Amino acid sequence: MSRPEICPVAIGPAVPPPALLEKAVLEAGARVAPLAEARALIWSGGIAEFPSELPVNIEWVQLPAAGVEDWFDAGIPQRHSSIRFTSAAGAFAASVAEHALAMLLAGVRYLPEHLRATRWRQQDFFPHVATLRGKTVTIVGAGGIGRALIPMLLPLGTHVIAVNRTGHPVTGPGIAETVETVSAAHLGKLWSRTDHVVVAAPATVHTRHLIGADELSRLQPSSWVINVARGSLIDTNALVAALASGAIGGAGLDVTDPEPLPEGHPLWSLPNAIVTPHDSNPPQLRLGAFADHVSANVARFAAGAQLLAPVEVERGY
Amino acid sequence: MSRPEICPVAIGPAVPPPALLEKAVLEAGARVAPLAEARALIWSGGIAEFPSELPVNIEWVQLPAAGVEDWFDAGIPQRHSSIRFTSAAGAFAASVAEHALAMLLAGVRYLPEHLRATRWRQQDFFPHVATLRGKTVTIVGAGGIGRALIPMLLPLGTHVIAVNRTGHPVTGPGIAETVETVSAAHLGKLWSRTDHVVVAAPATVHTRHLIGADELSRLQPSSWVINVARGSLIDTNALVAALASGAIGGAGLDVTDPEPLPEGHPLWSLPNAIVTPHDSNPPQLRLGAFADHVSANVARFAAGAQLLAPVEVERGY
CATH class of the missing domain: 3.40.50.720 (NAD(P)-binding Rossmann-like Domain)
Known part of the structure; x- marks a missing residue:
């Protein structure tokens, strides 16, 4: 009997990645892997740091923002048209x-x-x-x-x-x-x-x-x-x-x-x-909420299920 | 096929009884009846007004208080020892x-x-x-x-x-x-x-x-x-x-x-x-909460199920 494959997921850009995101990947039953070996990339950084090239093994990228207009303006989802992108819409x-x-x-x-x-x-x-x-x-x-x-x-x-x-x-x-x-x-x-x-x-x-x-x-x-x-x-x-x-x-x-x-x-x-001065979703709560979203989406990805908050290149969001 | 009997329940002491309590009895699938014909009495009044005698058809009395020490001091549950009493414990x-x-x-x-x-x-x-x-x-x-x-x-x-x-x-x-x-x-x-x-x-x-x-x-x-x-x-x-x-x-x-x-x-x-000055259960909310409790208990009584908040004469509460 072959051991079921544990889905390899990269986290970028921080080395080491935020502990909460690592935990989120593990809790979803996947494992953290280097970008060259991963099937998916969880991105917690900004637009400027996003890799200009992604290896062919990457099938899916999770972006950290709920609204991804800026990512479109930077041409990122368009540049990687064979890769699925998801946003953090709903996470917060x-x-x-x-x-x-x-x-x-x-x-x-x-x-x-x-x-x-x-x-x-x-x-x-x-x-x-x-x-x-x-x-x-x-x-x-x-x-x-x-x-x-x-x-x-x-x-x-x-x-x-x-x-x-x-x-x-x-x-x-x-x-x-x-x-x-x-x-x-x-x-x-x-x-x-x-x-x-x-x-x-x-x-x-x-x-x-x-x-x-x-x-x-x-x-x-x-x-x-x-x-x-x-x-x-x-x-x-x-x-x-x-x-x-x-x-x-x-x-x-x-x-x-x-x-x-x-x-x-x-x-x-x-x-x-x-x-309250537009503080219902304060910065220090966002990483935790993003980690919950990542965990749910990695579990869906590993199971081949529909991902939350897919970015639609045609519609631009 | 005989029509199922609709459980007759009296409400006292007000005539007419509070609309909320009447509604509670009806919602439980029972009907409001005079004391002489009822199987149960829902009492929303005080101790002093409580009937000194109850007809033999009354099997159950619902009291309006969560703590019934005063009702025991007045000898009411003891005097009607063949009748089940329930309090409003938990209602509020x-x-x-x-x-x-x-x-x-x-x-x-x-x-x-x-x-x-x-x-x-x-x-x-x-x-x-x-x-x-x-x-x-x-x-x-x-x-x-x-x-x-x-x-x-x-x-x-x-x-x-x-x-x-x-x-x-x-x-x-x-x-x-x-x-x-x-x-x-x-x-x-x-x-x-x-x-x-x-x-x-x-x-x-x-x-x-x-x-x-x-x-x-x-x-x-x-x-x-x-x-x-x-x-x-x-x-x-x-x-x-x-x-x-x-x-x-x-x-x-x-x-x-x-x-x-x-x-x-x-x-x-x-x-x-x-x-807050001990106002988490203010008077104007109590009748509504009591009505919910009555509705649940009348439904249980009509179905022959265990009643909520039974008063235990032996234990005195």
């Missing part, structure tokens, strides 16, 4: 989803006001401590972040509505059949049954000011609006007005418009706004 | 668990400091935004709250260690086999591999100051300590010292010692302490 979604959940729960549990308290104000606070249980959370955008957030919300007893372009049911690990999927064309019908909104859609001409004065007026005084996508998806002036009047409960914003948010902007002082 | 656990998660995530994501910011401080904040992914959360106490919290933590990619008296594996809905259970006798060995602690154990002579100076010194500068049980489980002076020195990352406290926490206490002003 879990951290952003966790951040969205943290802001939503902080809002619903009235933590901003609790943090300002300097005495035991139980009777004042009782009516304001709410729950996500039994509430409907509408997630606008069912890409990596939206799909990562759904399994985090379900155990809290929420009903989740995912909004995507097509209305085709959102699927993925931990996404139960109870999750509703609605096409963006029908978003207007959802506000009356939405308790809280999480904005996680790409910024396009169609999504600019997706949440404006009209949408905010149809939410409830207890509703929280969370934005972890791009600032332009929310009409900032309308949001400030809704927060100041109490038309909605609050907002948790990791992205703003304008961004960075200037000093003196009303969002800094509104008591029901949580602003 | 989900709200408290959600609160614990909210405080833990707020801490890990550095929200208290973000809330104090009045300008875009991305580079300052980057190193402090952490994640629960890949971290170990030790839950001391695997009662209703601990068991409700576990399924909320798992989708965040945490490793959970549950600590109970016996060390017998904790089981329940949404509790995966990856959850470790450790006996309280071995708690001392856990600190070195614990990232964050949630205290959810009952207050007894054995659990007083369970978390003291020694335990806090073995945690990490990034560790958060959450207490949703009783203030006496943590040595407050040792906690204040650990928070002030940065020996731990922070604390989220829904309970304190002393309680209420007096004005001027250092916990009110420490920037890495989140204090």
Whole structure:
């Protein structure tokens, strides 16, 4: 009986490679090998250092970025047209989803006001401590972040509505059949049954000011609006007005418009706004998230399965 | 074929009964009936109003309290010794668990400091935004709250260690086999591999100051300590010292010692302490939680299955 071949994978450019990436390759059941012997290359470096030539034994390259426009501009996927490339798209979604959940729960549990308290104000606070249980959370955008957030919300007893372009049911690990999927064309019908909104859609001409004065007026005084996508998806002036009047409960914003948010902007002082300076996916968490992605993709590669986040040379991303 | 009998359940004392409880009975596949025709009584009122006599058709009474010492003091379960009684123990656990998660995530994501910011401080904040992914959360106490919290933590990619008296594996809905259970006798060995602690154990002579100076010194500068049980489980002076020195990352406290926490206490002003005034299970959420419990128990009763939270007359709780 022949010993099954253990898939050889190179890691570049660092020598020795980051321990986390080495561990990721080993955990996927593969082994770390020199470039000349490897079938795949996990690249954790920049564009300038990328090898101009790759040996013929390399079948697949994993790039470290979620968006690979710059790699295309440098001609790298095009130059190696017989090699498959994958990006890190989706790898950083879990951290952003966790951040969205943290802001939503902080809002619903009235933590901003609790943090300002300097005495035991139980009777004042009782009516304001709410729950996500039994509430409907509408997630606008069912890409990596939206799909990562759904399994985090379900155990809290929420009903989740995912909004995507097509209305085709959102699927993925931990996404139960109870999750509703609605096409963006029908978003207007959802506000009356939405308790809280999480904005996680790409910024396009169609999504600019997706949440404006009209949408905010149809939410409830207890509703929280969370934005972890791009600032332009929310009409900032309308949001400030809704927060100041109490038309909605609050907002948790990791992205703003304008961004960075200037000093003196009303969002800094509104008591029901949580602003985090686009730090939901901070640099020191990225290597760990990339390692998880590498591990999953190496296991798929070794098994001959479909790779995550394939780069399509024809489409340019 | 005879029509299956729909289980008749009375609701007392309000006429009409709270809509939520009526809905709970119907959702369990039973019907609401007058006391004289019912097999069970769902009681949402106080002790004083409880009927001194119950008709012989009543087999089971659901009480509205989680702790039923007062009902025993009034002699109610004893007086109706042929009737089964259940309490609402566990019914309110989900709200408290959600609160614990909210405080833990707020801490890990550095929200208290973000809330104090009045300008875009991305580079300052980057190193402090952490994640629960890949971290170990030790839950001391695997009662209703601990068991409700576990399924909320798992989708965040945490490793959970549950600590109970016996060390017998904790089981329940949404509790995966990856959850470790450790006996309280071995708690001392856990600190070195614990990232964050949630205290959810009952207050007894054995659990007083369970978390003291020694335990806090073995945690990490990034560790958060959450207490949703009783203030006496943590040595407050040792906690204040650990928070002030940065020996731990922070604390989220829904309970304190002393309680209420007096004005001027250092916990009110420490920037890495989140204090909520024992409001994790506020009055307005209790009826909803009780209704969920009623629905589950009526379904069990109608099916002849074991009831949740049986009151044991012999043991007095």
